[in-house]
Amino acid sequence: SGSPPPHPWLSWKRMVGIFFLPFILSGFGPRFKQEENLVIGKAHPPQPRFNWSHLTPLELKNRSVGLGTESTGQGNPHFTLEGHKFLIFGGSIHYFRVPREYWRDRLLKLKACGLNTVTTYVPWNLHEPERGKFDFSGNLDLEAFVLMASEIGLWVILRPGPYICSEIDLGGLPSWLLQDPRLLLRTTNKGFMEAVEKYFDHLIPRVIPLQYRQGGPVIAMQVENEYGSFNKDKKYMPYLRKVRDPGFGPTFTCLLPPSPGLSLLYAALATINLQKLHRNIFNQLHKVQIAGLLSDASQAATSFSL
Structure with a gap:
């Protein structure tokens, strides 16, 4: 066959x-x-692609200028890093929600998506579960997470609150605050301020070595979170900026539409959260940003540095 x-x-x-x-x-x-x-x-020749390979924690050795803003007068203002045009492509990874064994995997995946910055909240309720008892170990080792991001080549933006929302109980404020019936959350109430200051006394010394000018990857920090929708105390936001500031900047606020002006904070960049586009929202935000610069001439500036 x-x-x-x-x-x-x-x-x-x-x-x-x-x-x-x-x-x-x-x-x-x-x-x-x-x-x-x-x-x-x-x-039309293809537009040139910017090369930011030298603007990474691994390559950037000179740390004298930090994150800033610049406007040439011929286009929209833009961020700069060490004097070079810089775009922040950021994504969030909350270290306290990811098992520590998976941190590196998740950070590598974030970088593989083309992002150059990771943002994370800092949960007060987990770091101080009982009044006066602080925990920055294991899965709550903020410093280890930030340094790992730096090793991978990512910049870091911290959002330490004290209120972080983040769909977590009481917005990340520790529940033991509610034991004092006279305490008013997210205000300059004496009891709340004392608790915040003791927490920051433990948090801020851990963050200082991670700052950009100290050789770390932290290029910016947020002041509170979405206070415009709460807005119970006009003195609260400036108080927070002062109480945690031994030279921390640049700082920014995070607002919610449609009234972003409610949490105006001088010397901090106003930003906004969007779940959907609102009519003229960016024009409103721009007015808030300009007002923040012009309202106090002593603090008005077109650039800031960490």
Whole structure:
């Protein structure tokens, strides 16, 4: 009995054609790209890509300027890092919600997405579960998480609250605060201020060595979180800025639409959370940012540094 005839789909001509197909198609690539750049008969060369490889914690050795803002007058203001144009591509990883054994894996995946910055909340209720008893170990080792991000080549933005929201009980405020019926949360109430100051006395010394100018990856910090929707005390935001500031900056506030002006804080950049686009929201935010610069001439500035 003879061998069966070869299947027509397995002929040598078809096999050779399939093998060389990728090489044949690659020759058409440049022509297709060129045609895409033709608009009404005019060729538009592809826009150059910025190279920020030197603006990473691993490569940036000179730490004299820090994160800033700049406007050339010919376009929108932009961030700078050490004087170079810098875009913040950030994503959030909350170290206290991820098992420590998976931190490196998650940070590497974040970087693989093309991001250059990781942001994280700092949960007061977990770091001080009982009044006066602090825990920064194991899965709550904030310093280890930040340093690991630096080793991987990521910048860090910290959001220490004290209120962080983050869909966590009481917005991250420790429940033992409620034992005092006279205490008013998120205000300059004496009892609340004393508790915040004791917490920051433990937190801030841990963060100082992680700052940009100290060789660390922390390029900015947030003051409180979404206070505009609470807004019970006009003195609260300036108080927080002062109580945790031995030279911490740049700082920013995080607001909620549609009334971002409620938590205006001088010398801090106003930013906004968006779940959906609101009409003219960016125009409103811009007015808040300008007002923050002009309201106090002694603190008005077009740049800031850490």
